[in-house]
Every structure is written in C-alpha cells, then in structure tokens.
Amino acid sequence: MASTRELILDAAARVLRERGLANATTKEIARAAGFSEATLYKHFRDKLELMVVVLHERGPQFIPMLMTLPARAGTAPVRELLSELAAVCITFYRDGFPMFASIFSDPAILAAHRAHLSARDLGPHRANEGLAAYLRAEQSLGNIAADADPEAIAGLLLGACFQHAFTSFFAPAPREDKAAAAAFVAGLRL
Template sequence: MRQALTPTDRTNVTPSSPAAPTRTRILDAAEELMGSIGLVRATTKEIARAAGCSEAALYKHFSSKEELFVAVLQERLPALGPLLRDLMADPGDRGIEECLTEIARSAALFYDASTPIGASLFADPALLRRHRDGLRPMGAGPHQPLRELAAYLRTERAHGRIHPDANPDAAAALLLGACFQRAFLRHFLGEAPEPADAFATALARTLLAGIGR
C-alpha cells in the first residue's frame, strides 16, 4: 500500500501514471484519499479530481461510493475474504495451525489498513446508516469475514481437526476481534505493535489450545 497522504495533501493527489486506465486511476485516488482523510471526507468529486477524470466518468465504473469502497477493500488492501473463501471451499493438506496463522496475519494486516478508512463513518449516524444500506445489496460488510471464518472452522470441525464441542462463531470472533484490537491500538497509540507474523503465530496457537483436539 502506498504511503498515506496527510489531509492537507488531498487536493494534490495524483495517480501513479496518467496513462493508466481510468478505473485504475480512480482506485489509486480512492485508496489514497480514503486512507488519509477517511471515507466520509473522501467524496466522489475529490476522488475524481485526484484521478484526473470527471465525476461522471467515475460513475461509469462504480455505481456508488459504497461500491468504490468495496472495490478498494477487495482489490487494494491485504486479501482476507479470498483467503477465507478458499479455505472454506478446500482447507487442503495444511495443518490447522498453519491455516489459522495465515488467517490471523492476513486479518491483522487487513484491519490495520482498513481501520483508518472506515473510522470516520461512526461520527455521523445518518451517514453510517446510508453506508450500511448501500453495502447490504452487495453482500458486503464487516460481518462477512466473521461468517466466512466461522464456516471454515465448521469445515475443520466436520473433518475432526478441532474439538467437536468448539463453537466456530465464538472462535471466529475471538480471532478477528484480536486482530481488529491490534489495529485499533496501533492507530490510537501511534505505536507499532509486535510484527504481524509474531502476533499471528501466538494468536493461532493460543486459539488452537482452546479449540483443538
């Protein structure tokens, strides 16, 4: 992910390459602005100006700011959803500790990158409600990783790799909640926590100690 811009830089954002396709330039600008000044203040008008295109051109590629936000999460931030869906479909031959470690690392990096983008929504209840309503038809939202991780853990339980009495929903909340808390503290305190690899390894082992066979 590129270096985030300060709020005073927002009118000077430029795409990485003027020759890049319009959709790419829009995503470049949206990622920069949403990460630096937050989702609320990053209007489609500002994003289009930073991308070097008209607002009408932006809406030819994205039907709403919510759709653009989801595209930034899916295409530009550390992959979490695709990893969970792949594991849910086929855990493969990897051990569950390895899988949980990979999930925890991806989740820690994802929340670290996405927390500054969405945090400003909570300052405006009406805007939060509109944003939530906009995400619902797309099947998107912060609850999706929880559902997908719980589904993966149910698959592992069916394969006998975690305890039959383990609660997949609770285990998913514990793992992803810890990753979100790490991101929140990093941004609030302005201090880097332990490296993501070490954090993910410790978290996976600790969780597995409670739900493993």
C-alpha cells in the same frame, strides 16, 4: 496499461486511507487519478460505492481469502492457515480504519453503507461466518477438537486481530503483525 476504472480505484484507495471517507471528496479522488469528476461517476454511482469497491478490490486479500478458506480445509495445518488469515486480517482492519471511522461518524453514511451491504448480502458478520465455516470443515476432518466451538474461535481470533490493528494507531503495536497473528492462533484451543 491500467484501465480508467483501475486508476480511479488506485487513487481512491490512497485518498480514502489518508483522509477517510468523510474528508475525501470525489473531486479530490478524480484529480488524484488524473481524471474529471464526471469520469469517476461513469464508473461509480457515488463515493460510498467507490469506498465499498476499494475495500473489496484494493484491500488486503482478507475477503477473498475468507471466501476460499472453507475449500482449503485439510490442505495445510490449521494453525498455519489461521496465522496466514490473521496477518491479512490485521492489515485489512488497519488499512480500513480511516474509512470505517468516517462511516460510523455520520448516521447517514452508516445507513447508506448498511443498505449497500444488505442489498448484496454482505457485512462484517460474513467474516465470522466464513471463518467458522472453515473451522467446522476442519472439525469434520478431525483436525480440531470435536468439542471446539467454531463460532467462538472465529470471534476470538478476528476480535484479537481487530484490537491489534486498532491499538496500533495509538502506540506502536507490541508485536509485529505476523508475530501477533501467530501468537493469537497459538493461544486458541483447537
């Protein structure tokens, strides 16, 4: 049986993705989980902390994959690993947009979110850093060109994934996510 914390996280993920951070209340999240609002506050300090935990624990495995990617250098073809990462990245961005939009629409929420991430040495820049670290490891193994720029490649790939996820809210994506991810990786000069 799932713990109270797990049930709250599952409900919060659903509510936050459907309504965004600004439009979801802790009361609504608690009700969706089948608990009182007081129970929610026994596990999470506030809605912002709950959102950050949802992003880390209920989002696609983008962040955990990034954290382990450098250790996977040399274990599979580079383009294969990058395609896998890009597909997960697209889903992470698409699922996160309702929450991200809420964060950026309110200066107080944005400031609190920045402080929360800063205190834990986290932030969106970590995605680029993690991917660049993996690419440097592959470069040191001779699996990508010595003159390739790992930071530029990381930025290009993650940016393409972000753009693909973003545009999917306005019109159907031109390609299925996995196909788009593979195409983005195929276009990289490695």
